[in-house]
Amino acid sequence: MGVIAAASSPPKADPGGLYVAIGDSITFGYGLGAPGRDAFPYLVAQRLGLRVLDLGIPGVDARGALAMETPHVPRSATIITIFVGTNDADRIRRGTFSDAEFRSTYRSLIDAAHAAAPFAQIYLLTPSTLMADQWGVTDYIRSQANANARLIDLDRDRRLHLRANYQPDFIHPNVAGQQQIAWDVVEGLRRFASPAALAATRTHRFRSVARSRR
Helix, strand or coil: CCEECCCCCCCCCEEEEEEEEEECHHHHCCCCCCHHHHCHHHHHHHHHCEEEEECCCCCCCHHHHHHHHHHHCCCCCCEEEEECCHHHHHHHHHCCCCHHHHHHHHHHHHHHHHHHCCCCEEEEECCCCHHHHHCCHHHHHHHCCECCEEEECHHHCHHHHCHHHECCCCCCECHHHHHHHHHHHHHHHHHHCCCCCCCCCCHHHHHCCCEECC
């Protein structure tokens, strides 16, 4: 099981780099004893030496993220992740949110994030839930990736399909699952993020993130 290992000398936060996480209960860290420490946005920010603003709200779908989270994205954000989809799939399944509405709203969510922070680099995260796969949400998120909104495809990481990385509901990651998400996000940023977006974060700071096995 891949986890984030402790760095020998953790980098200090760079005051010029702000990572903003848009999302639902997984981004919020629902069910964790210390979400302000163990939710993946905080782990990513710690490893990259960035400040973090976690806007995640439990229960939101793309509509909620658009209405309640994007208005709080600072113009100064340098990196933004968008991680919704599980609640959207559930509401499509229940008939309270149509597939067409999800697609339109998700596009608007990306556009609103760009408008709020025009110099930020945006990353789309796919939910790693069977429901999102079954209702076409994951594939649609993949289809929206482009040069202005890069894809970090968490659903391709088979470790995020293991029950050991989840709380008993098999929806919300436990600490190990949050660590694995953080690892994948850091690796995605290493592939895609520009030096400006990382706000002077050095390459060796990524190298301080290593996998360990238990």
